[in-house]
Amino acid sequence: MLFAMKKVSKLQERQYVIAFIILLALLLAKFLYPLFIFDLPLGYDPGMYRYLFIKYAEVFPSLPELRPWAQEYPYGLFLITGILMKLGVPVSWLLGWIWSVFAVGVLAAYSWVFAKREGWLTGILIMLVGLLSIAYFDGFAQMYWKTYLALLFLLFTFHFFEKKSLWMIPFGALTILSHNQTGLILGLTLIVWWLVHLPTDWKDPQFRKWTLAFVAIAVLGLIWYAPIFFRAFWAPFKSVLLLRGENAPAGHFPETSFFLKNSFVLLAFGALGWVKSFKKEKYSVWLIAPVICAIFIVFRLVFYYRFFLQLDFFLLPFAAIGIAFLWRLKNNFVKSLLIVLILLQVFISFNQMKRWEPRMLPWELNEILSIRKLVEDDAEIIALDNNAAVWLLGWLPEYYTGGPGLFDFPPWTYEQWESFLYGSNQDRFKMISSIPERPLYLMTSDLFYNYYGEHVKGFLKDPCLKRVYGSPLYRVICDPLLE
Numbered sequence: 001m002l003f004a005m006k007k008v009s010k011l012q013e014r015q016y017v018i019a020f021i022i023l024l025a026l027l028l029a030k031f032l033y034p035l036f037i038f039d040l041p042l043g044y045d046p047g048m049y050r051y052l053f054i055k056y057a058e059v060f061p062s063l064p065e066l067r068p069w070a071q072e073y074p075y076g077l078f079l080i081t082g083i084l085m086k087l088g089v090p091v092s093w094l095l096g097w098i099w100s101v102f103a104v105g106v107l108a109a110y111s112w113v114f115a116k117r118e119g120w121l122t123g124i125l126i127m128l129v130g131l132l133s134i135a136y137f138d139g140f141a142q143m144y145w146k147t148y149l150a151l152l153f154l155l156f157t158f159h160f161f162e163k164k165s166l167w168m169i170p171f172g173a174l175t176i177l178s179h180n181q182t183g184l185i186l187g188l189t190l191i192v193w194w195l196v197h198l199p200t201d202w203k204d205p206q207f208r209k210w211t212l213a214f215v216a217i218a219v220l221g222l223i224w225y226a227p228i229f230f231r232a233f234w235a236p237f238k239s240v241l242l243l244r245g246e247n248a249p250a251g252h253f254p255e256t257s258f259f260l261k262n263s264f265v266l267l268a269f270g271a272l273g274w275v276k277s278f279k280k281e282k283y284s285v286w287l288i289a290p291v292i293c294a295i296f297i298v299f300r301l302v303f304y305y306r307f308f309l310q311l312d313f314f315l316l317p318f319a320a321i322g323i324a325f326l327w328r329l330k331n332n333f334v335k336s337l338l339i340v341l342i343l344l345q346v347f348i349s350f351n352q353m354k355r356w357e358p359r360m361l362p363w364e365l366n367e368i369l370s371i372r373k374l375v376e377d378d379a380e381i382i383a384l385d386n387n388a389a390v391w392l393l394g395w396l397p398e399y400y401t402g403g404p405g406l407f408d409f410p411p412w413t414y415e416q417w418e419s420f421l422y423g424s425n426q427d428r429f430k431m432i433s434s435i436p437e438r439p440l441y442l443m444t445s446d447l448f449y450n451y452y453g454e455h456v457k458g459f460l461k462d463p464c465l466k467r468v469y470g471s472p473l474y475r476v477i478c479d480p481l482l483e
Helices: 012-036 047-061 068-072 076-086 091-095 095-120 120-132 134-141 145-162 167-180 181-201 203-244 256-262 264-280 285-298 307-328 332-353 362-373 384-396 415-423 425-433 446-452 455-460
Strands: 380-383 400-402 440-443 465-467 474-476
Touching: 012 095, 012 120, 012 134, 047 068, 047 076, 047 091, 047 167, 047 256, 047 384, 076 091, 076 145, 076 167, 076 264, 091 095, 091 203, 091 415, 095 120, 095 134, 095 145, 095 167, 095 307, 120 264, 120 307, 134 256, 134 307, 134 332, 145 167, 145 285, 167 181, 167 203, 181 203, 203 400, 256 332, 256 400, 264 285, 264 307, 264 332, 307 332, 307 425, 362 384, 380 384, 384 400, 384 415, 384 446, 415 425, 446 455
Parallel strands: 380 400, 380 440
Antiparallel strands: 440 474, 465 474
16 A cells, blocks of 8 residues: 555554545546547647657667657657557557646656655645646646656656665666756756765765766766767757857746746745755755756746746645645644635636647648648648647658748748748749759648738739648649749
């Protein structure tokens, strides 16, 4: 039984089990809710993950030929999903109920780790604060598969590190192999821990053993990333050093002010719990990790918005510790205030959860799927907005597709896209002529029409474009080789 690891009374054990079951059921209801309400996944990333899941599974155990932007994704996750798909797991499950259950499973693992470390009340309360966390659900809604897998591995890395078990080496390596950003947090946390303890502990054999373990993790990571070292490791690391403030890419996540406004209750509990823990055990890896994340946010280093997900995640156990501390105070006013604040966070979190909807409507996805019947097998398709481009990529992975933003096809800058969409027919012909591949199609969408408004009319009257009736496609009929 989960809560039979320490000596507790039978009544306490029964209470813990009931509380765990109730919170587990609430978490499953919350994270499975989108599957029952919507026909499509939430967020921006499902198309990219669907594409990568399929591409890796097609050639497993080999590595697929991927376009440059996709080479930046560490392939730890995709080797795991490649095995699952070879065993018959449908890709729709990985985007559906498996993803929902996995997000809950990470919190359950967190609860277990801290139940062993701090006691069962803290473990139970981690389930509660995880249920209320807005950042954790936002990361789930945006389908940050790699991040959540890496966070699970990181939990066990820290757990086995404190247990002085060499199991921390494979789990640490798996963290690095699964997600660049979370791997960076792990590396910086261990470096800070090592530097803090170096002056006093260098002669300790255990400290030297950990030094070798850190080196082993780093070497395994470098070997793993060797084929994609520049794009997956050096380029992001150089960005951390060189890009700060306004020059740093913020990352696709709400602004920090959004979470300060809507998660102030949990953040306050987390700060209280962190201070309480710091007084008891200075410089543990659990205490260092949220500070690393906060530095990225405060100094606006590369992808600083996205670091709030990890900051919130690492503050969850401290929020639980803060709540437990306040609840143990023999002051009815404090307990009443605590209940009111938690209920307030329940209200805010529920309303923020409801703001999430799929970025594509079912009939729009059906239009994308119908494209197979309308174009040649060797056709290349460019979506005219970045949202449609991701769904086109994921649901038609057998075609060479592209669009503005992340994708490298066509290799146009923001200014070139402006010239293509707003410029003259002559400007547009020059840009289309820079893409020699034929047959070539452009794909419209509701977002495209709504965003560009009146400019659409002139664009779609271009003599180089011919409407494919009954579809969102326009075929490019100007062939530069014939001009």
